[in-house]
Amino acid sequence: MRDREKIHEILRILKETYSDAKIALRFENPLQLLVATILSAQCTDERVNQVTSELFKKYPDVRAFAEADLEELAQDIRPTGFYQQKAKYIKEACRILAEKYGGEVPKSMEALLELPGVARKTANIVLANAYGIVDGIPVDTHVRRLAHRLGLSQEKDPNKIEKDLMDLIPREDWAVIPYVLQAHGRKICTARKPKCEKCPVKDLCPSAKEYLA
DNA sequence: CTCCCGATAT
């Protein structure tokens, strides 16, 4: 089997195995998704949901975040880690949303990338899950790790990994593939002790042997 | 490249 065929077979099996995979962050509108995604940096989605359930009651809209007391906001999101940085990002991003975008979350990659704390990964998440706009593939730590192990990309830079994935994966799969990889990454292909013996693609995976030894 | 950084698994 050629490499490209092997890769498509791997992705087919993973899609089938994790057919119900979808976003795990809880949100009710684009702003909530934006905030939740900023908070999700180096933090489990479960903890983000725990924090946001109270956070979104206290800060119901863009203005509430934009006018928030920075120290208080930082304490409100403390359990997610990097809380001082994230508080600044959220407050400043919401100030820009209020000033330039009428309090709405913009629907373009270009506009989203101008917000502090927002790069392609976060922008892709927001565009796809709030607006159904799929122009890229969010590359997070799970996607990056699995892309390497499965032989989908050898690049380190997330933007280059994204380009490799966009080249390999048909566009209609761009929306689901990050959730499929995330699900597989959490259950089987974990960062530390991957459970290769239980992996549905172990016979196709170029990295399985080194972990099965 | 380093820094931001709490909570949990190993």
Added chain:
DNA sequence: ATATCAGGAG
């Protein structure tokens, strides 16, 4: 003790 968790900025 240490690595890791839906990253991004300087």
